[in-house]
Amino acid sequence: MTSSVFFDQLALHFDKQLPFVAYKKPNQLEVKAMLQDSNQLHFTTNFEDSGFVFSPFKNEDNTVLFPLNKSQTISCLHDSTTVDSKKQLSSTINLSAKAKHIKLVEQAIVEIENGRFKKVVISRVETETFPEDNTLLLFKKLLATYKTAMVYCWYHPKVGLWLGATPETLLKVEGNRFLTMSLAGTQQYKNTVDVQWQSKEQEEQQLVTDFIVGSLESSLSSINLGTTETIKAGNLLHLQTKISGLLKPKNGLQSVIAKLHPTPAVCGLPKENAKQFILKNEGYNREYYTGFLGEINIKQAKTRNTNRRNVENNAYGSVKTISHLFVNLRCLQIKDNQALIYVGGGITKDSIPENEWEETVAKSKTVKNLL
Numbered sequence: 001m002t003s004s005v006f007f008d009q010l011a012l013h014f015d016k017q018l019p020f021v022a023y024k025k026p027n028q029l030e031v032k033a034m035l036q037d038s039n040q041l042h043f044t045t046n047f048e049d050s051g052f053v054f055s056p057f058k059n060e061d062n063t064v065l066f067p068l069n070k071s072q073t074i075s076c077l078h079d080s081t082t083v084d085s086k087k088q089l090s091s092t093i094n095l096s097a098k099a100k101h102i103k104l105v106e107q108a109i110v111e112i113e114n115g116r117f118k119k120v121v122i123s124r125v126e127t128e129t130f131p132e133d134n135t136l137l138l139f140k141k142l143l144a145t146y147k148t149a150m151v152y153c154w155y156h157p158k159v160g161l162w163l164g165a166t167p168e169t170l171l172k173v174e175g176n177r178f179l180t181m182s183l184a185g186t187q188q189y190k191n192t193v194d195v196q197w198q199s200k201e202q203e204e205q206q207l208v209t210d211f212i213v214g215s216l217e218s219s220l221s222s223i224n225l226g227t228t229e230t231i232k233a234g235n236l237l238h239l240q241t242k243i244s245g246l247l248k249p250k251n252g253l254q255s256v257i258a259k260l261h262p263t264p265a266v267c268g269l270p271k272e273n274a275k276q277f278i279l280k281n282e283g284y285n286r287e288y289y290t291g292f293l294g295e296i297n298i299k300q301a302k303t304r305n306t307n308r309r310n311v312e313n314n315a316y317g318s319v320k321t322i323s324h325l326f327v328n329l330r331c332l333q334i335k336d337n338q339a340l341i342y343v344g345g346g347i348t349k350d351s352i353p354e355n356e357w358e359e360t361v362a363k364s365k366t367v368k369n370l371l
């Protein structure tokens, strides 16, 4: 379908206050949407359903599901000519927010020195006026701006309205092939990805890699670590290591999600101590920020080879079951005509509180520049 028909259908569904998710995966041109047929709230408990999940930071809370068999699926090719985007932000600093964030980072460093945890991710929420009617326009701007991100707009009248452009895969499962990534360490992009990283960032990211490898050792029959690379996400750079392997039999989606989420990229290490610190001290509810979202158990026909001489072989192309989940970062919630922008960063023993504040300011620009 054309992009304009696609967005008309989304707008109609949104007007009727019916649940939907529209999304474009990293480096793809296809924008897909699942339009749920009623405003019923479905959950998945075992991750064996087929559909799109939206899961909160608190792993004990319910994961919302848009079931594939209760939704209409539509798609279009992304039309990048549709919007002009970036505005320059005036740099007014909210001094009390800054003081509060710095105090919490200092408190986290004290806990690290006391040995309670090695790393904790401290976050905050910023509020901007935003008319809800501009939601789909904002989604189009995110699509046009962040080609390498998972860009989404998610709505359920009983849960909320969220948008984001996240660089982080929680996991991808294709048949028994498994892929995840360790993503941490942040610096601002200044026209090159050829940059030096301080030992603070390298160690912080290594903690995440080690945790992922350790957590998955019993679930994967072989683990391959890619090289650690610098990747660009909007105006930021991160360190990324891809981790892949083959899932052993009886290791379902639910068990690997339970092992990974929330990873030290968004929570901390050890996981439980860091999580308790976050819940007790951050002073607000993260809700779906640093949760995860994406397709689960979607059947996709795989043609083996696109070479024309192999046309006959294509008839035997298999059907694969694919799940692709992303960590909900660089996101915002729209509520009462306000945009709530969620941002955080990993704190370790070497963190400098002022720099940690600056990092959250830089992260907030990913979505704030487009409001």
Ligand SMILES: C=C(O[C@@H]1C=C(C(=O)O)C=C[C@H]1O)C(=O)O
Binding pocket: 121, 123, 168, 183, 184, 185, 186, 238, 265, 266, 329, 330, 342, 343, 344, 345, 346, 347, 363
């Ligand atoms: C927590 C966020 O990002 C995470 C934290 C990072 C860091 O501490 O350097 C980098 C990428 C993400 O894993 C966020 O964007 O809010």
